[in-house]
Amino acid sequence: MALLEVNHLDVRFALRKGEVRALRDVNFTLERGERLGIVGESGAGKSVAAFALLNLIAKPGFIAGGEVNFDGKTLNHMGERGLRRVRGNRISMIFQDPMMTLNPVLSIGEQMIEAIKAHRRTGTKAARKIALDRLRQVQIPSPEARLDQYPHELSGGMRQRVIIAIALLLDPDIVIADEPTTALDVTIQAEIMALLLSLCEEHNVGLILITHDLGVVSQVTQRMLVMYAGRVIEQGPTREIINDPQHPYTQGLINALPQMATPGEPLNQIRGSMPSLDNLPSGCAFHPRCDFIRRADGEVRPACVEQVPGFTVSGNCRVACHMVEELQQDRRLKEASQ
Template sequence: MALLEVNNLDVRFALRGGDVRALRDVCFSLDRGERLGIVGESGAGKSVAAFSLLNLIAKPGYIAGGSITFDGEELSGMKDRGLRRIRGNRISMIFQDPMMTLNPVLSIGEQMVECLKAHRRISTREARAISLHKLNQVQIPSPETRLDQYPHELSGGMRQRVIIAIALLLDPDIIVADEPTTALDVTIQAEIMDLLLELCEKHNVGLVLITHDLGVVSQVTQRMLVMYAGRVIEQGPTREIINDPQHPYTQGLINALPQMATPGSRLNQIPGSMPSLSNLPSGCAFHPRCGFVNDANGEPRKACLDKVPGFVDSGNCRVACHMVAELVNQQQRDSREEIL
């Protein structure tokens, strides 16, 4: 049994014009020590999926259906008192902006001690000793000095290291990192991701990494989900998806990487933009932007326009695409004919 299992997760936002489904039928699992990446454009539902794990969705958002099971416990319907045992203790979260996460009027040490004493019955001296050890783990220079400094006195990279140290304070089983390097420059991004990967491997901590950076995902994670308009449209081993993407949207994301363009030419891009969740296209939500919506005769595939695609197995990956389903079915028919 996986440490974390998410099945048919449905998240909605209650608006005046009716409920808007931000996530629909999202399924994935995470084993102890495993690293999972969730990628997609802005508005795909990545952060909503991350926040849903600990029911941190602000109203008018709510979990409308599905289950989130952590170590045998159901989290989706758990009361706040029960969730407090899990949040920060067994599942920690790293948010996008460290300056918004840290309290500007409390020193780093005060915030770390407060976090520890909220979950454990220990003295302030013991809590400071643990905090100092964690700051050492994330390679912050002069950690004794940093404990008594305030967030504004640290650089962006330092603040993000402090956030990682706080996430590790209570030795969690899972860290959920929501675009943890967004506000940092490229060299600091690489340092932070290397540090996070090293700590997860050393302490056997599961990682759910939310990002739009396929380069980071390819280097850090073992499995990945690709999301579009609130649905998972491809999932499988990271290396297999990066090297041989099956869904046209995944292919578009990889082709849009700078290194995929000819030097001196315009970068590749996916035409159009993410649809509004309150006005999704019929059938496959990606079909208005898809270069493969037409069949060999140049006619639009009726299924793409009318029917939401289900998952089909392609190699070790699962893909929600009518075109891939056609190809897989054809391959299966060819194989049966060869056997006969």
Template sequence: MSLLDVNHLDVRFALRGGDVRALRDVCFSLDRGERLGIVGESGAGKSVAAFSLLNLIAKPGYIAGGSIRFDGQELTTLSDRALRKVRGHRMSMIFQDPMMTLNPVLTIGEQMVECLKAHRRISTREARGISLNKLQQVQIPSPEARLDQYPHELSGGMRQRVIIAIALLLDPDIIIADEPTTALDVTIQAEIMALLLELCEKHNVGLILITHDLGVVSQVTQRMLVMYAGRVIEQGPTREIINDPQHPYTQGLINALPQMATPGSRLNQIPGSMPSLSNLPSGCAFHPRCSFVERADGSRRQACHDQVPEFVTSGNCQAACHMVAEMIASERIPAEEQD
């Protein structure tokens, strides 16, 4: 059994005009020590999926259906008190902006000690010792001095290292990292991701990495999910998806990488933009932007307009696409005719 199993997760936001579905039928799993990437454009539902795991969705958002099982325990039905024993303890989260996460009026040491004492019955001295050890693990220079400094006295990269140290304080089984390097420059981003990968491998910690950077995903994760308009549209081993993407949206994301364009020419881009969740197109939500709705012979795939695609298996990957289903079906026909 997987450490984390998410099945048919449905998250909605109750608005005046009616409920808006932010996540639809999201399913995935995570084994102990495994690294999973979740990618997609802004508005795809990546962060909502991450926040749902710890029930951190702000009202009027709520989990409308589905299951989140962690180590055999159903999280969606836990009381707030019971959930606090999981949140921050066995499942930790690294947020995008460390300055929004750290309390500006408390020293780094005070915040780390407070976190430890909220979950363990230990003395302040013991908690401070553990905090110092974690700061050393994330390779912060002069960790003893940093414990008595305030967040504004640290650089952006050092603040993010502090956040990672706090996430590791209670030796969690899973770390959820929501675009952890967004606010950092490129060289610091590489250092932080290398550090996070090293720590996860060393301590056998599962990692869920939320990002729009396919380059980072390809280097850090073993499996990946591609999300679009609140739904998973492709999933499988990272290397296979990067090398041979099945869904047209995934192909578009990879082709949009700067290294995929001819030097001196315009960057490739997916036409159009993500649809509003309150007004999704019928059928496949991606079809208004998809160049494969029309076949090579000029005919149109009507199913793209009319039916939400089901997942089909291609190699070790799954893609929710009518074109992929059609291609797989056409490959099977000759073999069946020979039989």
């Protein structure tokens, strides 16, 4: 059994105009020590999925269906007391902006010691020693001095290192990193990701990396999910998806990378924008933006407009696309006729 199993997860927000489905039938697993990437544009549902794992969806949002099973226990059916034993202890989270995560009126040491004592029966002196050790692991210079400093006294890269140190304080089984380098300079981003990767490998920690940066995902993760409009539309080994993307949306994301453009020419981009979750198109949610909606004869594929695609197995990947399913059927017919 996998360390983390997400089965048919459905998250909704109760608004005045009715319920909006932010996540629809999301399924994936994470093994101990495995690194999983979740990618997609803003509004795809990546962060909602991360918050749902720890049952941190704030009202008017709620988990409407499905299960999040961690180490044999169903988190979304667990009481607040039980969840407190998991959050920050066995599953920790790194948020986008460290200044929004760290308490500005407490020193770094006070915040780290408080986190340790909330989950461990230990004295202040022993907790401070653990905190100091974690700051050394994330390569913060003069860690003794940093413990007594406040968040505003540190640079952005230094604050993010502190956040990583706090995430690893209690030797968690899983770290969820939600856009961990968004607020940092490009020169610092690579250092932070390399540090996070090495620490997860050293401690055999499972990593869920949420990002829109396919370049980072290709270097850090072993498997990946591609999300669109609240649904997983492609999943499989990272290298296989990056080298041979099956879904037109995944192809568009990869083609939009700067290195894929001709020098001196505009960057490639996916036309249109992510649909509003309260007004999703019929059929495949991506069909209004899809370049492959028409067949070779110029006719629109009716299924793309009328039916939500199921998953088709392609190699080691699963893809929710009518075109891929059609190509698979054509291939089977050709093989049968030979």
